Amino acid sequence: MKISKTNAIEVQNVTKIYGSGESSVKALDNANLIIYDNEFFTLLGPSGCGKTTLLRLIAGFEDITNGRINLFNEELISLPPNKRPVNTVFQQYALFPHLNVFENVAFGLRRLDKNNDFVIKRSNEVLELVQMQDYALRRPNQLSGGQQQRIALARALAPEPKVLLLDEPLSALDLKLRQAMRVELKTLQKETGITFVFVTHDQEEALTMSDRIAVINQGSIQQIGNPEEIYEKPSNQFVANFIGEANLILGKCEKTGINGICKLQTGHKISINIPDKFNKDDNLTIFIRPERIKINKSKGSSLSQIQEFTYLGNAAHIELLSNGVSVNATLPIDKVKNFKKGDKIEIEFPKSFAQIINT
Amino acid sequence: MNIQGENKSRNNLIGLLPLWIVMGVFMIGPLIVMAFVSIMESNSYGGIHLKFDLSGYRQILFDTNLFDEMEFNPAYLIIIGRSFLLAVAATIISLIIGFPVAYYISRQKDSVKNILIFLVTIPFWTNLLIRTFAWIIILGKDGVIENSFGFIGIIGDDDSLNLMYTNTAILIGLVYSYIPLMVLPIYSSMEKLDVRLIEAASDLYSTRINLIFKIILPLTLPGIIGGSILVFVPCLGAFIAPDLLGGGKKLLLGSLIQFQFAYARNWPFGAAIAMVLLALIVTILYLNARINRRHEQNA
Numbered sequence: 335m336k337i338s339k340t341n342a343i344e345v346q347n348v349t350k351i352y353g354s355g356e357s358s359v360k361a362l363d364n365a366n367l368i369i370y371d372n373e374f375f376t377l378l379g380p381s382g383c384g385k386t387t388l389l390r391l392i393a394g395f396e397d398i399t400n401g402r403i404n405l406f407n408e409e410l411i412s413l414p415p416n417k418r419p420v421n422t423v424f425q426q427y428a429l430f431p432h433l434n435v436f437e438n439v440a441f442g443l444r445r446l447d448k449n450n451d452f453v454i455k456r457s458n459e460v461l462e463l464v465q466m467q468d469y470a471l472r473r474p475n476q477l478s479g480g481q482q483q484r485i486a487l488a489r490a491l492a493p494e495p496k497v498l499l500l501d502e503p504l505s506a507l508d509l510k511l512r513q514a515m516r517v518e519l520k521t522l523q524k525e526t527g528i529t530f531v532f533v534t535h536d537q538e539e540a541l542t543m544s545d546r547i548a549v550i551n552q553g554s555i556q557q558i559g560n561p562e563e564i565y566e567k568p569s570n571q572f573v574a575n576f577i578g579e580a581n582l583i584l585g586k587c588e589k590t591g592i593n594g595i596c597k598l599q600t601g602h603k604i605s606i607n608i609p610d611k612f613n614k615d616d617n618l619t620i621f622i623r624p625e626r627i628k629i630n631k632s633k634g635s636s637l638s639q640i641q642e643f644t645y646l647g648n649a650a651h652i653e654l655l656s657n658g659v660s661v662n663a664t665l666p667i668d669k670v671k672n673f674k675k676g677d678k679i680e681i682e683f684p685k686s687f688a689q690i691i692n693t
Numbered sequence: 694m695n696i697q698g699e700n701k702s703r704n705n706l707i708g709l710l711p712l713w714i715v716m717g718v719f720m721i722g723p724l725i726v727m728a729f730v731s732i733m734e735s736n737s738y739g740g741i742h743l744k745f746d747l748s749g750y751r752q753i754l755f756d757t758n759l760f761d762e763m764e765f766n767p768a769y770l771i772i773i774g775r776s777f778l779l780a781v782a783a784t785i786i787s788l789i790i791g792f793p794v795a796y797y798i799s800r801q802k803d804s805v806k807n808i809l810i811f812l813v814t815i816p817f818w819t820n821l822l823i824r825t826f827a828w829i830i831i832l833g834k835d836g837v838i839e840n841s842f843g844f845i846g847i848i849g850d851d852d853s854l855n856l857m858y859t860n861t862a863i864l865i866g867l868v869y870s871y872i873p874l875m876v877l878p879i880y881s882s883m884e885k886l887d888v889r890l891i892e893a894a895s896d897l898y899s900t901r902i903n904l905i906f907k908i909i910l911p912l913t914l915p916g917i918i919g920g921s922i923l924v925f926v927p928c929l930g931a932f933i934a935p936d937l938l939g940g941g942k943k944l945l946l947g948s949l950i951q952f953q954f955a956y957a958r959n960w961p962f963g964a965a966i967a968m969v970l971l972a973l974i975v976t977i978l979y980l981n982a983r984i985n986r987r988h989e990q991n992a
Contacts, residue, residue: 393892393896394895394896395892395896414895415892415895415896416895416896416897416898416899416900417898420896421896421897422892422893422896424889424892424893426889428887428889428890428892428893429893430890430893430894430908431890431912432911432912441894441897441907442897442898445897445898445899445900445903446898489893489897490896490897493897493898
């Protein structure tokens with residue numbers, strides 16, 4: 335069954351260049367993506383990759399160099415920020431220090447000239463939604479980081495935006511609070527049905543919260559997909575390395591096809607699906623997650639030796655050297671009880687989890 | 694612990710010694726001299742007789758008539774009132790002009806900002822007296838303004854706008870002299886303003902007018918108050934602009950004090966007026982400190 339989806343945001347051929355001449359910096363290079371209505375969409379990438387730039391372009395804080403952004407099929411970029419029906423949760427919250435919590439939350443509604451009764455009702459409603467109704471009369475500087483975070487969220491939600499933009503909103507919180515807020519944000523998104531566009535550099539955050547993720551690097555969108563796709567089938571080496579840990583091993587094609595064969599530099603010959611566009615003797619890069627690698631006791635002459643053994647509690651991390659090539663494996667603790675540093679072992683790359691990856 | 698504490702406070706004392714000397718010699722010393730002079734008997738040849746006498750203060754409110762009786766004399770109160778009003782007007786005009794100027798400068802690129810701030814401070818490089826004389830050339834009869842108006846035919850050859858020697862002329866002089874003192878503190882608090890607050894406000898549907906009145910104005914209030922005081926206080930005691938541009942026709946506090954020392958040779962009276970002026974200013978500073986403290990508690 336295919337569910338028809340409404341496009342909330344369409345980013346079409348968007349390029350953003352800061353500065354001019356020799357000192358110009360290309361922050362976004364011909365970016366294209368579609369964010370659906372009611373979606374929790376994450377822009378993920380390392381700092382300086384252009385994800386925040388894209389968010390600021392949607393909010394209207396930056397002028398677009400080239401391209402088009404549509405919001406529910408209406409062209410957005412000619413509107414100033416105060417005319418756009420989107421609201422932003424800022425990284426450092428940017429709460430108004432001279433206004434109390436209630437007035438901060440009511441700020442957007444008041445600017446929209448809503449009548450006073452509605453402003454009061456709606457503001458209290460949103461404060462309740464983020465469980466901050468008891469703090470209405472406090473000043474922002476009398477609140478903790480987590481509380482300020484909630485107020486920033488409430489303030490942005492109060493005018494019922496069509497799309498909520500969140501710029502690394504959890505980065506200033508400590509770990510425990512961050513984890514709790516992840517769940518809360520996700521719940522809030524499902525409850526309100528508002529489209530969330532969430533910017534983060536934290537891959538774990540992205541994987542746990544998002545419906546879909548766009549991975550961005552150096553101004554280009556690398557891959558768009560749901561968390562599982564992004565993790566299991568990264569489209570290139572950057573995505574493979576940025577999301578979780580990855581083994582990228584060079585090899586030579588020996589036979590193409592579904593039951594293709596690749597000779598790895600580790601000395602192993604593995605069975606793997608090799609598309610027909612490759613030829614015999616082509617150089618290939620094989621991608622496999624450390625937790626997918628299997629290890630066994632050595633039966634005589636072995637290529638692989640344990641270089642480093644790190645105990646992680648429920649698992650162990652093993653660094654291997656196989657034929658001079660380093661390989662990482664993460665294994666459940668009961669599978670590795672009998673191994674220690676220096677042991678010679680056999681490693682295995684299960685066919686269903688090894689894949690060829692674009693460089 | 695105790696020994697360390699004593700050492701520390703002694704070190705502080707020694708470290709602050711230059712400050713105390715400067716404060717003592719240049720600030721508190723003259724004040725004490727002034728307060729002392731104000732309660733002495735005047736010497737008609739200048740200076741004072743070393744004899745306690747409060748007539749300096751009494752003279753502000755009362756005059757002695759022909760029958761040696763005390764008579765209420767509002768003349769000096771009127772001067773104080775007029776000075777006060779002119780200083781308030783000059784402060785308000787400086788604020789109305791200075792705030793947009795500071796706002797404009799703060800919105801420029803860093804390189805442009807520095808040039809503009811430099812330009813704002815340039816008048817300080819020339820003596821105030823000379824700059825005020827320049828205004829005589831501009832405002833005076835057959836001055837720059839009248840000539841230009843005559844040239845484009847707004848006024849006839851023999852007409853005069855009578856700009857000089859009016860309260861308006863004094864006001865122009867005061868605003869011109871002290872407006873940098875308004876622009877700089879406002880600019881500095883605008884610089885401290887977090888750009889993200891502006892972004893957040895426009896994200897929340899604020900128009901440009903909303904931004905100024907709901908965000909920028911309240912958040913730069915300390916700078917506005919600071920600038921207002923820096924303009925108001927010297928305006929209250931100013932005597933160059935009132936003398937040169939007002940022609941000394943309407944006495945103001947500053948001119949009055951200067952007159953007592955230079956010409957009337959009534960030092961105690963001059964000192965007494967100066968003390969009253971000081972009391973006024975200290976009261977205003979105190980009120981400002983209270984407002985500021987409340988503001989800081991909020992911020």
